[in-house]
Amino acid sequence: MSIGRLFAAGVIPGLLLWAALAVTISVTARKRGYRPERQQRPSLRELGSISRAAIWAILFPVILLFGLRMGVFTPSEIGAFAVVYAAAIGVFVYRQLKLRGIREALEGSLVDIGAVMFLLALSAIFGYGVVFERIPEVISAGVLGITEDPDLILVLIVLMILAAGTFMDGAVLIIMLTPIFLPLVTKVGVDPVHFGLVFIIAATIGNFTPPVGGAMFVVCQILKCPIGEYTRESLPFLIAVSAVTLLLIFVPEVVMFLPDLLFGAE
Numbered sequence: 001m002s003i004g005r006l007f008a009a010g011v012i013p014g015l016l017l018w019a020a021l022a023v024t025i026s027v028t029a030r031k032r033g034y035r036p037e038r039q040q041r042p043s044l045r046e047l048g049s050i051s052r053a054a055i056w057a058i059l060f061p062v063i064l065l066f067g068l069r070m071g072v073f074t075p076s077e078i079g080a081f082a083v084v085y086a087a088a089i090g091v092f093v094y095r096q097l098k099l100r101g102i103r104e105a106l107e108g109s110l111v112d113i114g115a116v117m118f119l120l121a122l123s124a125i126f127g128y129g130v131v132f133e134r135i136p137e138v139i140s141a142g143v144l145g146i147t148e149d150p151d152l153i154l155v156l157i158v159l160m161i162l163a164a165g166t167f168m169d170g171a172v173l174i175i176m177l178t179p180i181f182l183p184l185v186t187k188v189g190v191d192p193v194h195f196g197l198v199f200i201i202a203a204t205i206g207n208f209t210p211p212v213g214g215a216m217f218v219v220c221q222i223l224k225c226p227i228g229e230y231t232r233e234s235l236p237f238l239i240a241v242s243a244v245t246l247l248l249i250f251v252p253e254v255v256m257f258l259p260d261l262l263f264g265a266e
Contacts, residue, residue: 001192003075004068005259009193011065012254013201013244020240028236056089069262115171140184150188154195154249157181158202165206169214173203193259194252201245208234 028034042050051058064082067073073081090097129135143153164173178199185195207215210231220230248255256265 001196002263005193005263006196007065007068008259008262009197009255011258013197013248016244017241020244021237024236024240056093060085135180139180140187143184148188150190151250153185153188154190154198158198158245161199161202162205165203166209167212170203170207173206191252191256194255197255198245198248205238205241209238
């Protein structure tokens, strides 16, 4: 699939997720009487000043999106450009990126890349077994035996991903389950870009749900928070994200509007 279409498809869902989480935070804070950090709202002058300071960071995704759309970059080239752009802005514009920060970023990237490559290597074995045992056909037959409605099939797939996400990392889910579910959804007429966005959001939910959630463990470790307390407090946010996911399933135009506008309908 086009990287540009996938990138563009994430813009509106990302804004919806932001809005849902912001409303959840606002309602929670008001119910519990949390006091704001400042008593007065920022003025337009302050907002303008902050926006000017952040303009280079704000332009970053815009340049990436239109670079892909206009054919200036290939998906591989734009990754290299992103690194150079971020480093140049951090060093010469914001002047906050130092040699130590660059070294830490390189070390973190090597660890992340190594983990992904290891997963890819293992997934090749898994992929062979999946094809050999005809697992996609078995799952497709089972799901289609329940319903042939594309929306309900996506709901069932999301429920499976959420269940698997409670004990598997999101990256593993993407590598292992995409080859299984993609043939099924394309068979019933679901656009692969639409499916990809729904899949990613569902897999991401697993990062903050117990018992195995990467983001959950990081938050609990930093805040010294018990997992039980974290789980109780995260329920409103889980409901908010789930509501957005259901909206994206039943109203695919929310996902497909921007890709079709920028790249044309397929």
